[in-house]
């Protein structure tokens with residue numbers, strides 16, 4: 455007679471084998487053993503605007519909770535050291551969505567017309583369209599100027615434009631002389647439903663619920679928060695009344711070389727303006743940071759609505775999900791505000807990839823990677839042919855095995871000739887005039903002590919210099935960033 459132990463052992467073996475069978479069949483569908491378009495996974499592609507790393511997803515000690523990003527990460531792989539290709543909306547998005555770096559294309563600034571620079575280059579969405587996918591999108595995918603000039607109709611079968619931002623009758627931050635209404639912050643609007651992003655997510659929920667799909671779906675969801683103005687309905691602000699302010703050293707800039715200062719100086723008005731406002735209205739800096747946190751909480755809640763739809767329609771097993779931010783954001787660290795710099799705070803981003811049958815639930819990868827890998831990764835996950843023009847390679851080996859060999863660092867470019875190389879341990883920055891910075895993340899995660907002038911690090915410097923792009927395409931359009 456069979457013992458209860460051997461029965462339960464058998465049951466466990468059967469369960470494991472059937473689990474493995476599901477795993478192998480989904481992995482086979484993902485990785486090319488099938489060519490039938492109907493067997494290909496749906497893709498949910500979520501891009502969040504200006505979301506930095508001061509979030510519980512990336513740092514349990516960070517003050518901004520992101521429960522829905524963590525919920526998503528539990529389904530797949532979190533990249534703990536992912537970096538943008540450029541610390542501004544247009545060059546970052548153009549690079550990620552075309553697979554070509556700023557130094558390859560000349561698209562360095564927010565005013566560079568990327569389509570003029572790359573009239574024939576297929577975006578990653580166009581690759582999926584050509585392969586038979588239905589490609590839909592909503593919100594901020596490409597960088598939008600006020601007139602939507604940089605949107606690309608050719609990338610979508612159907613697209614819902616970003617809903618225009620509504621503004622309160624008067625500025626809310628009390629700083630009539632600090633910035634424009636686009637750098638305002640406060641409790642606005644009253645209801646979630648009246649926000650820019652609710653409308654974007656509503657569209658995506660309808661696309662996910664469509665029962666008549668006979669083609670695989672590529673759905674791009676572009677969330678606008680936490681981009682300024684830092685507006686979110688009142689309940690999102692409440693948890694942050696006692697938020698600590700970021701640490702900073704008032705003298706942090708004394709060891710910066712002239713190349714750094716001249717690059718960053720045009721953006722100093724953000725920080726100096728906020729400090730002037732702080733002097734006149736104490737508490738303004740804290741209110742600014744609290745409002746950013748509220749906008750992150752709001753964006754996280756919008757991601758939660760998408761995840762609820764995946765639960766509701768049982769889409770997890772057939773959907774590849776990629777979530778990323780176009781760059782990070784300074785809240786006063788290193789006496790800097792906003793983006794437009796090459797340090798950790800501006801370049802470090804959340805990146806989550808869920809590939810059913812491929813990524814282990816709740817896995818993490820600590821290899822330094824950058825957003826240039828998104829395009830080739832998506833092609834591989836969608837079982838599309840690789841594109842030899844891409845400037846980087848697919849992350850699929852790391853999705854399979856997070857500690858697989860990966861000998862290239864992450865590379866970020868800001869305006870022509872300024873680059874940052876982030877390896878496991880070091881951040882190396884080289885400015886257009888040849889000036890350098892070097893930070894040791896093992897002992898200095900806030901990048902306070904520039905070590906580039908110390909002779910004992912000469913080998914580290916030369917190891918990192920070899921990753922700088924050989925090519926430097928001339929800039930397209932003017933380089934102003936607003």
Ligand SMILES: [Ca+2]
Pocket residue numbers: 503504542543681780781
């Ligand atoms: Ca952005």
Ligand SMILES: [Ca+2]
Pocket residue numbers: 705706707708709710901902903904
């Ligand atoms: Ca310093």
